[in-house]
Amino acid sequence: MVFSRVGTWDLPVPYRIHLHLAVSFLIEEAMAIADTIEAPTRLEGKYGAILVCWILGFGSFVPWNSMLTIEDYYSWEFPPRRYHPARVLTVVYQLFALGTMAILAYNESKIDTRKRILIGYIIFFIDALVQGGLVGDLSFMCPEFIQTFLAGLAASGALTSALRLITKAVFEKSSNGLRKGVMLFLAISTFFEFLCIFLYAFIFPKLPIVKYYRAKAASEGSKTVSSDLAAAGIQTEAASQEVEADDKQQQQRLSSKQLFFQNIDFALVLFFIFVLTLSIFPGFLFENTKSHHQLGSWYALVLVAMYNVWDSISRYIPLVERLKLKSRKGLLFATISRVLFIPAFYFTAKYGGLGWMIMLISFLGLTNGYLTVCVLTEAPKGYKGPEQNALGNLLVLCVLGGVVAGASLDWLWLIGSNEQF
Template identity: 60%
Template sequence: MEGSSQGEAPRRLEGKYLGMACCWALGLATLVAWNCMLTIEDYYYKLFPKYHPARMLTLIYMPFAVVSMAILTYYESKIDTRKRNLSGLVLFFLSSLLLLLLDLASSGKGGIGNFIGIGAIAGSFGVADALLQGGMVGDLFFMCPEFLQSYLAGIAASGFLISALRLLTKAAFEKFPNGLRKGVMISTFFEFLCILVYAFLFPKLPIVKYYRLKASTEGSNTVSADLAAGGIHLNQGDENEAKRHERLSNKELFFENIDYAVDLTLIFVLTLSIVPGFIYEDTGSHQLHSWYAIVLITVFNACDMVSRYIPLVEFLKLKSRKGLMIAALSRFLLIPAFYFTAKYGDQGWMILLISFLGLTNGYLTGPEQNALGNLLVLCVLCGVFAGVALDWGPIPVSWKKPQIGWTKLNFDGSCKGTAGKASIGGVFRNHDAEFLLGYAESIGGATSTVAELAALRRGLELVLENGWSNVWLEGDSKSLVDIIVKRKQVRCKEAQRQVSHINLIMPELQNCVVTHVFREGNRAADKLARIGHQLQKPKIWRHIPPDDILQIVHEDAKGKIVFRRR
C-alpha cells in the first residue's frame, strides 16, 4: 500500500468522516447496555428495595471490569485486537439479551434469585467493558485523533441518549412496567448492529487500512487480523521492518504518564462516589418525586457529553499537565457542596451542582484518555471502582417536611422481648415542622408487628378526631409499610384485626401516603414509643412537645442529618 511508511496519512485516503461516525457508534455501544441498566435503577428500587441496587450493581460490575482490564493490559501485546473487540461487542449483545429474557421470564418480579441473575449480568457487562473499551482506545490511538475523540464522544453520548430514552419511556409507560423493556430491546438491537459495523464496515475503510498497516510496520503485533479483514496481508519485508521496532513496556509507559493516570483515577473516584448511588438514595425526592433521580442522571450525562466536545476548540483545551492535576484535585471541593445541598438546598441547586460535576467530568477526562490507551483505561476503571467503594459508606438520613396543606404523622411501636410488654408513640407536624400533637401509651403484651400496627391505628384515629384530610404516614418498619401498601398477608389474628381497622379508616381521608424511613429519621416517634412503657394510661401532648423530644423536634425542623451504618 502506497505511503504506508510516511509519518502522515495521504490526503487522498477516503473514509475519514464515515470512520468518525463508526467510531462514535462504537463508543455508544461501549456503554449503552450498562447505562441502560443504570438509568432504570428507579425500577430496580421498586423490585429490590432492600438490596441498594444502584450501589450493589455498580459494586458487582467494577471488580469484573478492573480485574479483566488488568489481565488484558498485562497481555496486551499478545492479544489480537480484532478478536478482543468483537468478543466485547458480542458479550454486550448476549448480556443485554439475557437481561431482557430474565425480565420476561420473571414477569418483572423481585426476589433474591432475580437480583442474583441481574448481578451476574452486571458482572458480564464489566468484562465486556474491559474487552471493548481498552481494545478500542488502544486500536484508535494508532489512528488520527478525530477517531479517538469521536469514540470518547460516543461513550459520553450513550449516557445522555439512554437517559433521554428512559425519560420518554417513563412518561409514556409510567403505569406499565413492561414499557421499560423497550429501552433494553433498543440497546440490544444496537449492540447487534455495531457487531456488523466493526466486523465488516470499519476495517474496509481506506484510512483505517492505512493506519493499521502503519501500526504493523512500526512494531504492533495485534493488528494482523484487522489487516486481514481489510484485505491486506503483510509480506516478509514488512514483517522484518516490524521486528526492528520495539514497544515500551507497560511499566515504562505507566511511569512516563503517571500524572495522567493519577488524574483519571481521581476524576472517577469523585464522580462514582456521587453517581449513581448518592443520586438515587441520598438526595430525597423534592417536588419531582420519582422523576427527581432520573432528571439528575440525565442532566449529568448531558453535561458530560457536551463537555467532551469542548477540547475540540483549540483555545479552550487545557494542555498543561500541571493544570489538569490541579483541576482534578479541586473537584473534591464538590463533596461538601453536595453534602450541604442535599441537606439545605432545593432541587434547583442540586441540578446546578450535578451539571457542574458532569461538565468537569467530561472536560477533564478527554485530554488524559487521548494521551494513552490500555493503561489509562485501567486507571479509569480503578478510579471508578474506588469511587463506588467510597460511595458504600454511611447513609445520611433526615426527617422531611410535608408539603403545604399536609400533616405528617411519624409513628413507632416498641416491644421488649418477642412478645413482651409493648408501647406505641407518634408525633404530628405540619409543613413548617411545627409540633401539632404527640401521643404515647402502653398496650400490654404484643409482638413488634402488632405494636407498629397499633401505633399507626391510634395515629389514624387522632387524624379523624382533628379533621386532617391530607396525611403523610411514615414509620421505620419496612414490613409494616409492605403490609399496608402492598397488602401483604399477616397470620397473627391481632395483627389482622389492626390491619382491618386501619383499612377502614384510610379511605375516609382525602389524600393519604404511607412511606418507610430509617429509624434515624423517625427519632421523635421512637422516643415517644419508649416513653409509653413508663405510662399508666394513654397520654396526648398538644402544640407543646414533651421535654424528652423537644431537642429532636428542633433538630428535625433544621434538617439535621444523622448517618446510618449500612
C-alpha cells in the same frame, strides 16, 4: 555534450558533487510529489470513520447506561433501604470489569484486538473488552477518532436517559408499566449493540484511513492489528515480513511499566476523576436525595439525565484548541479541585433546592467529560503505534480502577443517613 562523451566518474570533482546534489534533489522532489498524491487516498473515509467511532462509542456505553437508567426499576423490585441496588450493582459489575481489564492490559500485545472487541459487543461485557481495546486501537490513529469515540460514550448516557424518561412516561399508568417500559428500553439498547457489531466487523476496518493507520502500526511492530488488516484485505504475511525485518525497532519499544511511569500523572488524573464522579453518581443520587423533593422516582432520573447531557457536551469542547487543557500540572490541579464537589453535594442535598442540585450535577458531568477527553487525546502523543495501544489500555485500566474505588467510597454517604445497612 560533455556527458555524451565522458562517463560520470571521469568528470572533475566539482562537477560530480553538483551532479550528485542535483540527482538527490530530484529524488526528494519526486518522493514529495508521490506523498502528496498518496495522502488524499490514505485519508479517504476520515469523516465516515469519525461517524463510525461515535456510534461505536455510543454502543460501548449502552449496557452500562442501561443498567444505571433503570435504577428506578431496581429500587421498586429491591427496596434501597435493605438492598441498595444502585450501589451494589455498580461495585459488582465494575469490580469484575477491573479484574478482566487488568489481565487484558498486561497481555495487550498478545491479544487480537478485533476478536476482543467483537466478543465484548456480543456478550454485552463492554467496559473491559471493548473500551480498553478501542481506546488502545484509536490511540494510534487521528486524535479526532478517540475524541469522537469518547463523545459517543457520553452521548449514550444522554440518549438512554431520554429514552428511559419516554418509556417511563408511556407505560407509567398501565398495569405493570414499569416492567414493560424497562423491557422496551432494553430491547432498543440491544439493537444498538448489534449495529456496533456490524459496523466494527464489516465497515470500519475497510475504510482507507483506518487501513493506513493499522498498516503503519504493524510496520512499527504491532501484532494486535493482524486480524483487522486481514479483514480489510491486506496481506498480513507482508506485514509480518516487515515486522521481522525491523526487529531492532521492536526491541526498542517501551514496556508497559515504562509507559506507566512516564505517564503516571495522566494515570492519576484519570483515576481521581472517576473516583470523585462515582462516589456521587449514581448511588448518592438515587438513595440520598429522594426525601428532599416532590418528583418521587422521576427525581433521580432527571438528575442522571442532566449529568449525561453535560458530560456529552463537554467532550466536544477540546475540539477547540484554545479551550483544550494540555498542561499536565493544570490537569492535575483541575482534578484535585473537584474534591469540593463532596461538601457541595452534601449541603445541597440537605438544604438546597431542585435548581441548585441540577446545576451542581451538570457541572459534575461537564468537568468529568472535559478532563477525560483532554487526558486521553494528549497522553498518546509522541509514541509509536504499539506503545500508544499499550498506553491506551493502561489508561482505561486507571479509569476502571477509579470507578471501582469511587463506587466503593459511595457507601460512605450512608453513614449518619436514614438509609442504613
